[in-house]
Amino acid sequence: MDIKKINSFVPIKGKYSRKIFWFLFLYELFTLSFYIFNSVIIVVNGGALPDILGYHYQMWETIFATRTLSQTLILGLPIVLVAVGAAFNERSGVINIGVEGVMLVGAWGSVYFTWVFNNPFIGVLGGILISGLTGLVHAFFTVTLKSEQIVTGVAINLIALGLTNTLTTLIWRPGRSDPITTLPIIDIYSLPVLGPYIGLLRFSRYFGVPVLGDILKLIPDPLELINGHSFLIYFAVLLLPLANIFLFKTNIGLRIRSIGESPHTAATAGIPVRKYQYFAVILSAMFAGLGGTVLAMETGLFQENMTLGQGFIGLVAMIFGNWTILGAIAAGFFFGYFYAISIALPTTPGLLDSSVPGPLIRSLPFLIALFALAGFMGKTRPPKAIGKAYDPQEE
Amino acid sequence: MSTSGLQVGILKTKGIFNSLQIIFISLVFSFLSLMVLYFILLTFGFALPVDALFKYGVYQVFFTQDGLSGILFWGGPLILTALAVAIAFQGGLFNIGGQGQFIIGGLAGAIWAASIVPKNLPFLNFPLFMVPTTMLIGAIFGGIYGFLPGYMRAKYEAHEVITTILLNILALNIAQYLVGSRTYSPFVDRTKVDAYGQTELISKSATLSPIFPAFSQSVTYGLLVTVLIAVLMYFVLFYTRLGFKIRAVGLNKHAAEANGIKSDRITIITMTISGALAGLAGILLVQSSSVPRYSIGIEGTLGFDGIAVSLIGLNNPFGIILAAFFFGFLQQARLNLDTSTNIPSDLIFVFQALVVLFVAAPYLSRIVINKFQRFNKTQIIEIKEDST
Numbered sequence: 001m002d003i004k005k006i007n008s009f010v011p012i013k014g015k016y017s018r019k020i021f022w023f024l025f026l027y028e029l030f031t032l033s034f035y036i037f038n039s040v041i042i043v044v045n046g047g048a049l050p051d052i053l054g055y056h057y058q059m060w061e062t063i064f065a066t067r068t069l070s071q072t073l074i075l076g077l078p079i080v081l082v083a084v085g086a087a088f089n090e091r092s093g094v095i096n097i098g099v100e101g102v103m104l105v106g107a108w109g110s111v112y113f114t115w116v117f118n119n120p121f122i123g124v125l126g127g128i129l130i131s132g133l134t135g136l137v138h139a140f141f142t143v144t145l146k147s148e149q150i151v152t153g154v155a156i157n158l159i160a161l162g163l164t165n166t167l168t169t170l171i172w173r174p175g176r177s178d179p180i181t182t183l184p185i186i187d188i189y190s191l192p193v194l195g196p197y198i199g200l201l202r203f204s205r206y207f208g209v210p211v212l213g214d215i216l217k218l219i220p221d222p223l224e225l226i227n228g229h230s231f232l233i234y235f236a237v238l239l240l241p242l243a244n245i246f247l248f249k250t251n252i253g254l255r256i257r258s259i260g261e262s263p264h265t266a267a268t269a270g271i272p273v274r275k276y277q278y279f280a281v282i283l284s285a286m287f288a289g290l291g292g293t294v295l296a297m298e299t300g301l302f303q304e305n306m307t308l309g310q311g312f313i314g315l316v317a318m319i320f321g322n323w324t325i326l327g328a329i330a331a332g333f334f335f336g337y338f339y340a341i342s343i344a345l346p347t348t349p350g351l352l353d354s355s356v357p358g359p360l361i362r363s364l365p366f367l368i369a370l371f372a373l374a375g376f377m378g379k380t381r382p383p384k385a386i387g388k389a390y391d392p393q394e395e
Numbered sequence: 396m397s398t399s400g401l402q403v404g405i406l407k408t409k410g411i412f413n414s415l416q417i418i419f420i421s422l423v424f425s426f427l428s429l430m431v432l433y434f435i436l437l438t439f440g441f442a443l444p445v446d447a448l449f450k451y452g453v454y455q456v457f458f459t460q461d462g463l464s465g466i467l468f469w470g471g472p473l474i475l476t477a478l479a480v481a482i483a484f485q486g487g488l489f490n491i492g493g494q495g496q497f498i499i500g501g502l503a504g505a506i507w508a509a510s511i512v513p514k515n516l517p518f519l520n521f522p523l524f525m526v527p528t529t530m531l532i533g534a535i536f537g538g539i540y541g542f543l544p545g546y547m548r549a550k551y552e553a554h555e556v557i558t559t560i561l562l563n564i565l566a567l568n569i570a571q572y573l574v575g576s577r578t579y580s581p582f583v584d585r586t587k588v589d590a591y592g593q594t595e596l597i598s599k600s601a602t603l604s605p606i607f608p609a610f611s612q613s614v615t616y617g618l619l620v621t622v623l624i625a626v627l628m629y630f631v632l633f634y635t636r637l638g639f640k641i642r643a644v645g646l647n648k649h650a651a652e653a654n655g656i657k658s659d660r661i662t663i664i665t666m667t668i669s670g671a672l673a674g675l676a677g678i679l680l681v682q683s684s685s686v687p688r689y690s691i692g693i694e695g696t697l698g699f700d701g702i703a704v705s706l707i708g709l710n711n712p713f714g715i716i717l718a719a720f721f722f723g724f725l726q727q728a729r730l731n732l733d734t735s736t737n738i739p740s741d742l743i744f745v746f747q748a749l750v751v752l753f754v755a756a757p758y759l760s761r762i763v764i765n766k767f768q769r770f771n772k773t774q775i776i777e778i779k780e781d782s783t
Contacts (some may be wrong), residue, residue, distance in 0.1 A: 151755035158748030163742045169739035309564040357579040359571035373553035
């Protein structure tokens with residue numbers, strides 16, 4: 001299969017529209033093939049053929065429902081945060097496959113500290129700090145001890161999995177923690193001064209108006225999407241543009257990026273390479289930990305292996321976003337959207353199990369991530385010096 | 396991701412004595428880390444009962460018939476998953492998809508022997524045909540599951556670590572779909588009213604019989620097959636053209652290509668063999684267990700444990716056989732702790748992961764060795780630095 005040849009059949013030109021086309025096309029392709037596959041199995045086993053068109057209509061209805069879009073913000077945010085964090089360390093030339101583990105540690109830490117101090121704000125801080133420590137371990141092994149970065153990352157994933165399970169079993173019970181007090185939810189309509197004015201913009205106010213109301217009922221309300229989340233979500237979203245400014249518009253960001261391209265040149269220019277690599281890895285781990293914290297805070301407790309591959313999807317999103325922050329954010333939310341769908345679809349009444357079984361729908365984001373890695377949606381270019389430990393004596 | 400071959404420090408170390416020193420020091424470090432963890436837990440008020448740990452984790456494993464046969468039983472699949480990791484390491488690849496390939500292999504073989512043949516082809520249901528074909532189906536499907544990341548690595552430069560991780564998650568979903576639910580799963584156990592998450596028992600003619608029925612029912616001829624395959628892999632790796640090519644690509648892909656080796660093809664072959672080994676581990680576990688069926692979660696962490704076994708066995712099939720029985724002991728200890736005590740058995744999983752972390756850091760061990768030599772000047776061993 002030559003990707004260039006396949007891409008020449010795509011009717012849409014332009015880098016990003018082509019990526020989006022592939023996303024939607026693959027989604028449609030996979031769901032349809034799952035559907036047909038499942039129908040064949042049902043018919044072979046002597047069942048009645050399920051309703052094809054009805055299923056398909058319901059699926060797209062669910063995809064564009066306000067609930068799904070609103071879930072995207074919550075379910076996509078951990079993935080986006082991991083992707084943004086991963087952009088930092090990969091730009092500094094260090095691969096961290098261990099982000100999944102770091103995320104898990106962050107989730108566990110935030111639940112634990114909230115549970116101990118009964119204060120979710122301390123919990124969030126604790127979760128971020130403890131994941132920063134995990135990042136420090138990775139940095140120590142890969143930067144100072146020059147271990148193989150990928151093996152170390154895998155080891156950190158496994159250690160995080162085993163350790164969080166152990167501690168959860170010891171402190172609470174096998175499998176999951178006690179529920180914790182979550183962060184307060186912010187309602188923008190009841191803000192002191194601005195609240196009533198924002199309230200005027202709600203779509204639901206105008207549902208009574210003859211033509212306008214009917215149109216508005218069809219469109220998801222943007223205010224409903226951003227309203228009613230906890231403080232942490234807004235905080236994390238605000239961090240994202242800051243991360244972009246930090247990596248691409250400041251001196252420190254420039255230095256980090258130059259190290260990833262050529263550490264020896266950077267060292268010649270007087271940049272302390274290892275210090276910056278430490279900094280980038282720890283910062284990235286804190287981002288991933290924040291992702292885990294968001295996940296735990298939205299769930300309200302810690303569950304065994306609760307990240308379930310979201311950290312890896314974040315890594316793929318970062319690669320898909322071509323090692324840039326904005327690309328990582330966009331790709332992260334895209335993956336998050338499909339993640340939200342894969343959770344929303346099986347729980348939609350009428351779509352349950354009979355048409356397309358839950359496990360197949362749940363595997364969609366991972367399948368699409370695989371295709372994204374295969375370069376179906378455009379070539380990406382990693383930093384040049386990635387994956388190798390910096391050794392001043394070389395060259 | 397980088398496109399150069401992956402080289403774990405231990406592979407680069409020259410001389411088996413130096414490697415063994417590093418392994419030993421890594422094990423000591425891992426053990427020390429666990430001790431530190433123990434004392435941290437102690438200060439937070441979680442006292443782990445050490446006497447119970449030794450009674451069920453060590454004594455019950457080494458001094459009872461069940462324990463000893465458990466070591467041999469778990470050693471089998473561990474040898475195969477470790478071989479899967481090792482051959483990939485030798486080829487410059489890091490296959491952490493052992494978990495997924497294990498699931499797919501076990502699942503495919505179990506479905507073949509439990510549903511497809513007994514229901515559709517009953518005339519084929521005799522041991523001479525069923526035992527080898529079931530193994531073969533497991534290995535083939537595991538191989539397909541290893542072929543995919545190999546192909547993606549060779550053709551699209553998609554890093555095999557990320558693709559295999561994604562495939563691991565997909566494998567869990569596939570298993571959930573095929574046997575997880577009574578409403579939609581085509582191969583779920585329908586012999587009982589409320590059973591789900593498992594296939595039916597595989598046909599009696601596909602199960603493997605025990606080698607020493609008087610000593611243990613769980614040590615089957617599967618172990619013999621496993622050891623034979625380990626020996627075979629040794630000869631393939633070190634005495635055949637294919638093995639030479641695999642190792643050449645692993646050491647330096649570009650040099651291998653300059654000498655006329657098609658590195659893309661070798662990468663695909665390496666990953667396929669690797670997947671087939673892990674798949675075989677899955678189906679052999681199904682065929683040898685006392686309740687011979689695939690049930691969700693049967694894989695435990697055997698696929699991941701293979702990484703540690705392979706590193707400790709120096710990526711050499713004979714080393715792996717020895718290391719696998721050590722880890723078989725750990726696995727049996729884990730089971731004993733789970734059934735008899737409330738000590739979290741995941742601690743042993745943490746130990747295995749720590750081993751991976753420390754073995755991958757030969758630099759740390761080298762510092763320790765150098766310190767030790769300065770301290771004890773009577774025996775000075777030349778530590779060869781990496782030539783890279």
